[in-house]
Amino acid sequence: MNNGFNSSAIIETLQNVLSNNRDFIALHEPCFKGNEWNYVKECLDSGWVSSSGQYVDRLEKHLGEFTGASYALAVVNGTAALHICLQIAGVSAGDEVLIPALTFVATANAVSYCGAIPHFIDSEEKTLGVDPDKLDRYLNEIAEVKSGVCINKMTGRPIKALVPIHTFGHPADMEPLTELSKRYRLELIEDAAESLGSYYKEQHTGNIGKAAILSFNGNKIITTGGGGAILTNDKSTFVLARHLAAQAKLPHIWSFHHDMVAYNYRMPNINAALGCAQIEQLPGFIKKKRALALRYQEAFARIKGVKIFQEADFARSNYWLNVLLLDEKHTDQRDSLLDLSNKQGIMTRPAWTLMHKLPMYQSCPHMDLNQAESLERRIINLPSSVFL
């Protein structure tokens, strides 16, 4: 009887919501129904497929207009974007950076690229993002500000930045996190990889900290094949990011002079052409994804032992990936439910393995992570493509 938990009813409900004739329903597939081919063809015909070109400029303009950010920089992927933002935030070897344990591994890896150490913090069920109250109590205990620098009293290392993520597209509670970042002199970088089209208190995510990053990987709400962007409202951050992303080459008609160790991180024009077509369709995509979320919510309302995650009252989410939350008492059923649905051709997956459990990050500092651990046991991501 499994304590009243009914896997078959869950699978049946999924099948009803997703009723279509496909043998296999992926977690998130892209939708190319707009000007994708026109723009890509025009890009090929122009010969400008590489690291500069009109589509890169256009995509950056669109991104600024859509998100409200003063500056947008198109780069090769979200990981590269975060690497650059952390570097501009002053993160360097031996520093610590606060990131949620419940995130994709790229967040922690970008910290490592700077030679810094990720310091894992807990999440809350309300947003699936960083729990501000718990972080407040934790920093009060372990951190102190000395000469304008936040020091971890336990390790003696500077804590330079706080990177909240808008998990599966759902905005974290940014107001108290902003207050905390100011009080503790932490640079605030938003990992908005999944939240293009999501709003916190009427403001698009990615506008609150020093800078933010977006991802346009193939599984995101819009895609450029591979790609990402940096958003910022600070001109000097933008100018430095653009310089660092283009091998720090000084502008000159023929001379090759570079003045910093830098990166080959700019988005190719052909990928930007795809992005320009995708962003034109973004408002429609968001509408469809919110409608799907509502269908999931209604369908699962009468299923016992589970619920569909709903945006917090201050948030308007893009519902990038819908989340089925198991009641804690049914978490022993998670893996068999994942196996069952994948066998039935409905792709589902659990949350990422928490960062502090991965071999390369096991020895990094972390606070009590009981909420993240509970969420890890309880989360199942559901198919959320635009056309479902």
Added chain:
Amino acid sequence: MNNGFNSSAIIETLQNVLSNNRDFIALHEPCFKGNEWNYVKECLDSGWVSSSGQYVDRLEKHLGEFTGASYALAVVNGTAALHICLQIAGVSAGDEVLIPALTFVATANAVSYCGAIPHFIDSEEKTLGVDPDKLDRYLNEIAEVKSGVCINKMTGRPIKALVPIHTFGHPADMEPLTELSKRYRLELIEDAAESLGSYYKEQHTGNIGKAAILSFNGNKIITTGGGGAILTNDKSTFVLARHLAAQAKLPHIWSFHHDMVAYNYRMPNINAALGCAQIEQLPGFIKKKRALALRYQEAFARIKGVKIFQEADFARSNYWLNVLLLDEKHTDQRDSLLDLSNKQGIMTRPAWTLMHKLPMYQSCPHMDLNQAESLERRIINLPSSVFL
């Protein structure tokens, strides 16, 4: 009279070789006359534009077949490829890596990403690449092998690897460099970013060391927009490179587990689609580029004070970028010649600023660099697109 140097005659000769109706002749433009549209459209129609897909597999297969390398891995660009190769070669923080001072900045930057220190070595006029005899004498003076590790006696640091580059597509003299790398226990990584289609003693460049890298940036002989590849004949190097390039995710139908700090470096499928069309045309591109090189050689044979660089007797070059070499006594005319030709709509450029002169690398160790410095004063790159 400029000591017999005649800038006008040089410009006129360029105009004769490049005779066409364009207002502006770029240094190297891509040529999309094959299946580019078909493959990119098919890729869009399939929905698989991102980090896995059939075009990535196809491009890797083509690259292996063309170069003779047992394994090829398509990645996001040549810089990323070199970063991974160096890491697999065991280069880590505080190590030194021997690279020519005459190279593009990405070679040195990739060394920096590992926390290592580039150690700059001299080039020779015969190949524009590393001078093996001079390196032999230098290592004899400053290096010793202790317990299987090469140590720089001047700095006390391990020297882990040697990275020759095939400058502007022209093969470096790999046989003595291989012998040196064995004698001094240095991992040999070929920077073949510019030399796809170039052969050293009948063998395609990139097959000699532990691994090699290619670039498919927009200015290269074939392009994927942005992209690169790792070539290797060592299976374990390939397997580890593939793992590191894909965030070290362990294969599983739904679980997200990662076991190393790793990278988001895989080439998107849409870029690979472009690459598949390009590589089909590569033999024709090489033929045309070699024919253009011959036209340059013939046309400049009667111009005093300059010569066109010709491949060494052991090399068959793709002539990626043709090189006009000024006689040493005319190097004071280089900048005015560059200005003049660019003003006339013929794009030319000097060699890269030597690495040891860039602010971030000024304090790195280097040997006497008198040949690289002479070449820096004397080299002017000429337009070399396939369709010229």
